[in-house]
Amino acid sequence: MIxxxxxxxxxxxxxEGRDWAGVGALLAEDVVYDLPQTRERIxxxxxxxxxxxxxxxxxxxxxxxxxxxxRHGASWIRVAHEGSExxxxxxxxxxAHGLVSRITEFWPTPYEPPGGREHLVERY
Amino acid sequence: MIxxxxxxxxxxxxxEGRDWAGVGALLAEDVVYDLPQTRERIxxxxxxxxxxxxxxxxxxxxxxxxxxxxRHGASWIRVAHEGSExxxxxxxxxxAHGLVSRITEFWPTPYEPPGGREHLVERY
Numbered sequence: 001m002i003x004x005x006x007x008x009x010x011x012x013x014x015x016e017g018r019d020w021a022g023v024g025a026l027l028a029e030d031v032v033y034d035l036p037q038t039r040e041r042i043x044x045x046x047x048x049x050x051x052x053x054x055x056x057x058x059x060x061x062x063x064x065x066x067x068x069x070x071r072h073g074a075s076w077i078r079v080a081h082e083g084s085e086x087x088x089x090x091x092x093x094x095x096a097h098g099l100v101s102r103i104t105e106f107w108p109t110p111y112e113p114p115g116g117r118e119h120l121v122e123r124y
Numbered sequence: 125m126i127x128x129x130x131x132x133x134x135x136x137x138x139x140e141g142r143d144w145a146g147v148g149a150l151l152a153e154d155v156v157y158d159l160p161q162t163r164e165r166i167x168x169x170x171x172x173x174x175x176x177x178x179x180x181x182x183x184x185x186x187x188x189x190x191x192x193x194x195r196h197g198a199s200w201i202r203v204a205h206e207g208s209e210x211x212x213x214x215x216x217x218x219x220a221h222g223l224v225s226r227i228t229e230f231w232p233t234p235y236e237p238p239g240g241r242e243h244l245v246e247r248y
Contacts (some may be wrong), residue, residue, distance in 0.1 A: 004192060020196050036211055038237035040245040051244045065215055067193045069129060074191045074198035076228070087160055089213040089230055091189055091200050104200070106213055108232035113162035119174045121164040 004068035004094050016061045020049050021042050028099040035105055049058065057082045068092075128192035128218050132199050135224065140185045144173050152223040159229055181206045192216075 005022060007026055014022035024045055033042040033051070042048050052103035058081070065076040078085055093102040113121070131150055136148035148169055157166040157175070166172050182205070189200040197216035202209055210231060217226040238246070 034248075035237075037232050037234050039234075039248050040219075040237050040241075041248050042245050046154050047244045050240060054241070054244075065196060065198070067191050067195055067196045067198045069191045072189060072191045074189070074200075076198075076213075078190070081171075086201065087230060088202075089232075091191075091198075106211060106232040108161050108213075108230040109235075110161050110163075111233075113159075113164050116180070117164075117175060117178070120171045120178075124158075124163050124165050 003064045004098065005071045006092075007094070007098060007100065008066045008068060008092055009063065009116070012063050012075065014075060015052065019055060022100045023052070024049055027102055028095050028097075028101045031100055032102045033105070034102070035107075037106060048051070071095075073082050128195070128216070128222065129190045131218070131222060131224065132190045132192060132197045132214075132216055133137065133187065136185050136187050136199065136201060144177060146208045147176070148173055150224055152219050152221075152225045155224055156226045157229070158226070159231075161230060195219075 009041065011023060011026050014026070027045045027048065029045050030043070031045050033048050042051055045090070060080045062078045064078055065074065067074045068084055071094045075090045077088050077090070079088055089106045089108070091104045092100055095101040135147060135150050135212055138150070139224050150170065151169045154167065155169050155172055157172050184204045187199065188201045188202055191198045193222070195218045197218070199214045201212050204211055210233065213230045213232070215228045216224055219225040
């Protein structure tokens, strides 16, 4: 069994390459994809691949960080999409075969900092 | 040196307990705290502790996931704050002494799902 960090890295490489067979080979057939911000859930490899294939617009992934430990993994990626860039944070669970059984993914967006902490922070 | 997952778990336990000496003991003196959504940065243990101590309102942390690998770690927590609940995703870096040298933290918020994918998703 390969290390799960390697699986996560392969997953993003395959996504970026639109290698959907390659992505599918890393996923359990009953993989669950959760988006807690919208409380959306996609169940099953075929639906999840379709979701990605149908996703509108052009997008490109840069992997910023991958961490794994046992049956859990996490990644932080930057995604360029239609002229803007977002970060995505993904938490992976793996089954006994090393296949991805669950992805919980977050897509935070920029916001203006609240006041009252200017004495502690700098902007970058 | 203790495992870094243990350091991350201790960090959140100490935060929840407002044990600021305990939090500080886990941090490098020149720790950097980045909030990419607002492009805010706090440099140094004392300022970072002050930021947490001064943070307005009551808040409570529930740890959902901790993953670490070598000098990197990640956590997914749920934070109850003023009647609502948010997730926070934190990526940790550790120095050679096992102290936290950088935290990059994301605070995604709920949003309405875009249309066009209702045939693939369920809501939870």
